[in-house]
Amino acid sequence: QNVNVNMNDRVLLLLILGTSVTAVFSWVNIFPSHNKRQSRRLDPLRAQNSESEWQSHISTHPEGTSALRRVLGEVSDPESQDVAFLFVGQAHAAEFEVLVKLAAHHFGTDTQLISLVGAGVIGEQRELDIPNQACMSLMTGKLPKGGKVELLNPSKEDLTDDGDYLLFVDPWSDIEPVLNKLDASSSVLAGGISCPISQDEGTIAYMNQVLVPGSSVAVKFSGTVGLQTVVAQGCRPIGGDALTITKVEKGQIITELDGKSAVEVLQEVTNNAKPEDHALIENGLLCGIASSDGEGDYLSRQIAGLVSGIGGIVIATPNVKEGDKFCFQVRDAEIAEQDLKWMVERAKTARMVNGNCRPMAALQISCVARGRSLFDVPNMDITNIMEMLPDDDDKPVIGGFFANGEIGQVGISGGSASREEKASHLHGFTTVVAMIYEKSSSESVDEGAGGAKDELL
Numbered sequence: 001q002n003v004n005v006n007m008n009d010r011v012l013l014l015l016i017l018g019t020s021v022t023a024v025f026s027w028v029n030i031f032p033s034h035n036k037r038q039s040r041r042l043d044p045l046r047a048q049n050s051e052s053e054w055q056s057h058i059s060t061h062p063e064g065t066s067a068l069r070r071v072l073g074e075v076s077d078p079e080s081q082d083v084a085f086l087f088v089g090q091a092h093a094a095e096f097e098v099l100v101k102l103a104a105h106h107f108g109t110d111t112q113l114i115s116l117v118g119a120g121v122i123g124e125q126r127e128l129d130i131p132n133q134a135c136m137s138l139m140t141g142k143l144p145k146g147g148k149v150e151l152l153n154p155s156k157e158d159l160t161d162d163g164d165y166l167l168f169v170d171p172w173s174d175i176e177p178v179l180n181k182l183d184a185s186s187s188v189l190a191g192g193i194s195c196p197i198s199q200d201e202g203t204i205a206y207m208n209q210v211l212v213p214g215s216s217v218a219v220k221f222s223g224t225v226g227l228q229t230v231v232a233q234g235c236r237p238i239g240g241d242a243l244t245i246t247k248v249e250k251g252q253i254i255t256e257l258d259g260k261s262a263v264e265v266l267q268e269v270t271n272n273a274k275p276e277d278h279a280l281i282e283n284g285l286l287c288g289i290a291s292s293d294g295e296g297d298y299l300s301r302q303i304a305g306l307v308s309g310i311g312g313i314v315i316a317t318p319n320v321k322e323g324d325k326f327c328f329q330v331r332d333a334e335i336a337e338q339d340l341k342w343m344v345e346r347a348k349t350a351r352m353v354n355g356n357c358r359p360m361a362a363l364q365i366s367c368v369a370r371g372r373s374l375f376d377v378p379n380m381d382i383t384n385i386m387e388m389l390p391d392d393d394d395k396p397v398i399g400g401f402f403a404n405g406e407i408g409q410v411g412i413s414g415g416s417a418s419r420e421e422k423a424s425h426l427h428g429f430t431t432v433v434a435m436i437y438e439k440s441s442s443e444s445v446d447e448g449a450g451g452a453k454d455e456l457l
Helices: 007-017 044-048 064-073 090-107 176-183 262-271 275-282 333-354 380-388 441-446 450-456
Strands: 039-041 053-059 083-089 112-118 120-123 126-128 136-142 147-152 164-169 189-193 204-206 216-223 225-232 235-249 253-257 285-290 298-307 312-315 325-331 358-367 398-403 406-409 412-414 424-427 431-438
Touching: 053 064, 053 120, 053 358, 064 090, 064 136, 083 090, 083 120, 083 398, 090 112, 090 136, 090 204, 112 147, 112 164, 112 216, 112 398, 120 136, 126 380, 136 358, 136 398, 147 225, 164 225, 176 424, 189 225, 189 358, 189 398, 189 431, 204 216, 216 225, 225 333, 225 406, 235 262, 235 285, 235 298, 235 333, 253 262, 262 312, 275 325, 285 312, 298 325, 298 424, 333 380, 333 412, 333 431, 358 380, 358 406, 380 398, 380 431, 406 431
Parallel strands: 083 112, 164 189, 358 398
Antiparallel strands: 039 147, 053 136, 083 136, 112 204, 120 126, 120 398, 147 216, 164 216, 189 406, 225 412, 225 431, 235 253, 235 325, 253 312, 285 298, 285 325, 298 312, 358 431, 406 424
């Protein structure tokens, strides 16, 4: 799309773009074929004699292989780990393939290994999000009796509704078909987009293989293991009541809002903004498109530019429709912190009311525009997420990365005996939490998954 900005638009465009992080999504799917699917079903004898155990380790060593040796060396009982997540900061991206092969060799073929390059990493109760910082995080886990984990190729294999999923993609992967397939299911889904430093290098790995750009990997948990997810927003609306998109071109150029020129409405919002909002607008003006879930939430999107001559606003997402509800937004640290705290409390209450699931660990996927760049202090999100997990004798186990986009269902999903169908979305400026939990026996049987029911009996 050619976007021409005339001289009169330049000042306004600077206000729109500010210093916000730009994520460009191209929708190409190039997944290499695999001779066989990597799948793992726990050996019943081994599962019967072991408790679930999860670990998280980080390193800031400036040399990639040394950092990997450190985190691998801290994993106790590595040969019995069922799943491992290796998150590599961009400073080590050039070594990604070497690191993946070393990690896969260390764990062997019985451990399902997923590796990914992020803008920063999370682990050991810390968020390592300083730009260009050398960092690495490894989270591993042993599943309880009856738990199953397998890696899937979403472009070639169906994601059935007898499990919950973590989905990892790069910016050139076409994830819309995957999200659409799961919209009509009761599966819980969370995930994120990797952060490449080049279009030519893979940033996601499946076992010992780095995948070409345009690829994706799904991690399926089933049997006695499930996910409870939380999506916490990081923006708030400005400019009064919600607007209706009354004219849109090419799926992402909004030309009219409530029957008026979209650019004129934008000028009115910026001119009439409250004094406390002006600084936030200068840091980057965003917009929100109402989600289809009926929870009153908006999906935050970047404004990519203006189209001269037609008064259009270009939204950095496809499939904007006439009739959609719309608002202008700003990033707000106070709102972001409050929303995550509220979601964490709701998630804990839902678990207590609806079931006796046992939290084991959590995956944190935060937008690259959060962290200390939003809060001005380190570890804000992970400190609140720790409240979502029990703190008995051991510290909560949390791992994750800073993403180029986050994937999840609006609000809270999973973690209870009753499940509802909810659409999954690509988000921006959010933190997505996927708590991995052991189901109560009643929940596992009631789901009716043959494998899970057989093992419970």
